[in-house]
Amino acid sequence: MQHGFNAYGAAARTAQATVSPRELEATLLLKAAVRLQAIVDDWTAREGELDDALGYNRKLWTLLVSAVIKEDNPLPVEIKRSILTLANFIFNQTFRISAQQQPAGLAVLININRDVAAGLRGR
Known part of the structure; x- marks a missing residue:
């Protein structure tokens, strides 16, 4: 999995000059959602x-x-708390899915990633 993490860094460095951080975050969230959706769509393979x-x-x-x-993040405290709460849910859901090794539960992760990406893009 180290390869995927390095790809994030490479994508971030490449996109810094041309893409806003919000757009990069949205793009990476959608990439993760697409990977998860592909697994749901063809679980057997x-x-x-x-x-x-x-x-x-x-x-x-x-x-x-x-x-x-x-500390220098300018987001309001309420939004920061909401993001942290959402991330905590995602980490717990990820643990459950990983333990069960079943596609059940992936839809919620996919939907959250898509919704947050849309929000980052102002939609």
Whole structure:
């Protein structure tokens, strides 16, 4: 899974000059959602990809949390709390899905990623 994490860093460095941080975050959330959706759509063939896809999503949310809790983050405290609460839910849901090794529960992660990405894009 280290490869996916390095890809995040490479994408972030490449996009810094051309894409806003919000747009980059939205794009990466959608990428994670697409990976998870592919597993749901073809569970039999892609079951082995579950742990990597969940790991990518978890690392992405960990980076988002790290950005939110920085002292110089200008977001209002209420929004920061909401993001942290949402991230906590995602981490717990990820643990449950990983333990069960079933596609049940992936839809909520997919929907959250899509909704947050849409919000970041102002939709």
